Amino acid sequence: MPELPEVEVVRRGLAPHVAERIVRAARVRAPMLRWPVPADLDGRLAGQRCTGVQRRGKYLLFDFPAGVLIVHLGMTGTLRFLPDAPPPAVHDHVDVVFGHGTMRYRDPRRFGAVLWHDRGDGPVAAHPLLAKLGVEPFSDRFDGALMHAATRGRRVAIKQMLLAGSVVVGVGNIYASETLFRAGIRPSTPAGRIGRARYDALAAEIRATLAEAIERGGSTLRDFVGSDGASGYFQLDCFVYDRAGQPCRVCATPIRMRHDQQRSTFWCPRCQT
Numbered sequence: 240m241p242e243l244p245e246v247e248v249v250r251r252g253l254a255p256h257v258a259e260r261i262v263r264a265a266r267v268r269a270p271m272l273r274w275p276v277p278a279d280l281d282g283r284l285a286g287q288r289c290t291g292v293q294r295r296g297k298y299l300l301f302d303f304p305a306g307v308l309i310v311h312l313g314m315t316g317t318l319r320f321l322p323d324a325p326p327p328a329v330h331d332h333v334d335v336v337f338g339h340g341t342m343r344y345r346d347p348r349r350f351g352a353v354l355w356h357d358r359g360d361g362p363v364a365a366h367p368l369l370a371k372l373g374v375e376p377f378s379d380r381f382d383g384a385l386m387h388a389a390t391r392g393r394r395v396a397i398k399q400m401l402l403a404g405s406v407v408v409g410v411g412n413i414y415a416s417e418t419l420f421r422a423g424i425r426p427s428t429p430a431g432r433i434g435r436a437r438y439d440a441l442a443a444e445i446r447a448t449l450a451e452a453i454e455r456g457g458s459t460l461r462d463f464v465g466s467d468g469a470s471g472y473f474q475l476d477c478f479v480y481d482r483a484g485q486p487c488r489v490c491a492t493p494i495r496m497r498h499d500q501q502r503s504t505f506w507c508p509r510c511q512t
């Protein structure tokens with residue numbers, strides 16, 4: 240599943256191709272992804288100039304004078320810019336056609352989303368899918384103080400809290416395991432029992448780990464294709480993720496693994512307390 244770093248890589252890859260460009264047509268071949276795709280997308284986008292591409296969590300936001308095209312890649316979605324688009328294949332659900340190429344959304348499992356938010360409905364930040372998201376990990380608002388304040392009295396395990404995305408977005412399963420290792424915090428620790436200094440360390444590691452992944456082109460264990468068609472597939476050089484039973488890279492203690500809620504959690508019993 241594309242995580243925040245992959246989505247950010249897609250954003251950076253697409254922006255130079257679509258920003259300040261005028262849409263000629265939008266072609267919707269699948270009426271339904273996770274939610275219905277607007278049937279009138281062509282009428283809304285044709286003739287409109289894309290003024291920029293933003294990202295909020297794992298949502299890509301394409302700005303137009305009349306509104307915002309919201310795209311989520313779901314489990315298997317890809318969004319690529321094709322200067323010479325071939326005829327659409329079976330899973331190519333939406334094309335946004337520009338004069339110099341086509342932005343194509345492909346999604347075999349259809350858990351992604353292509354939505355339209357009209358300018359008249361207010362700021363896109365208030366959209367129901369975006370309004371409750373936690374802060375961006377690279378925003379000035381995100382730091383240890385915020386995490387500490389948000390978790391007082393919370394008994395939920397720190398790893399579950401990270402995955403929920405209600406305090407900070409973008410820390411998926413791989414990044415939760417890795418950042419907790421790097422901060423020395425055991426994943427099962429109740430969020431409310433973690434002190435300010437440890438949250439300062441965790442916030443710094445979240446930023447650093449996500450930034451490393453973005454730098455390296457996004458990390459995922461699934462196939463991932465970057466917006467320019469180049470493969471963005473690479474495996475983060477993990478300390479604990481997917482290393483059950485192998486020696487910790489720091490202390491050589493075997494890495495432990497536990498399954499809960501269909502997720503695997505990895506940690507070093509010695510380095511993480």
Ligand SMILES: [Zn+2]
Nearest residue numbers: 487490507510
């Ligand atoms: Zn260790």
